[in-house]
Amino acid sequence: MRRNLLENGYTELPITGEHAVNVDGFPRLQKDPFDRLLLAQAHTEGITLITADAQLLSEYGGAVLKVQKSFIPPPRARTTRTEGAAPSP
Numbered sequence: 001m002r003r004n005l006l007e008n009g010y011t012e013l014p015i016t017g018e019h020a021v022n023v024d025g026f027p028r029l030q031k032d033p034f035d036r037l038l039l040a041q042a043h044t045e046g047i048t049l050i051t052a053d054a055q056l057l058s059e060y061g062g063a064v065l066k067v068q069k070s071f072i073p074p075p076r077a078r079t080t081r082t083e084g085a086a087p088s089p
Helices: 002-007 017-025 033-045 054-060
Strands: 049-051 064-066
Touching: 017 033, 033 049, 033 054, 054 064
Parallel strands: 049 064
Antiparallel strands: none
16 A cells, blocks of 8 residues: 555655654553554644544544545645746646
């Protein structure tokens, strides 16, 4: 699955010290500290956390999107531009 995602334009988001520090900004509703780390990471990066975990959704809400376990969203279109080149239409 990981290879398929990477081959289709997805990138991995490493966990940084800033993400770890921001974990304290989330209430300890979950016993799983990794869930709080994922939430902090999404919040710090300004992205939506996609999960099939109904408990996580009900406890945190916000920028959390529920999906079916078998759903893999299509990647966003990537654009590349050479420095100095005009954007393509």
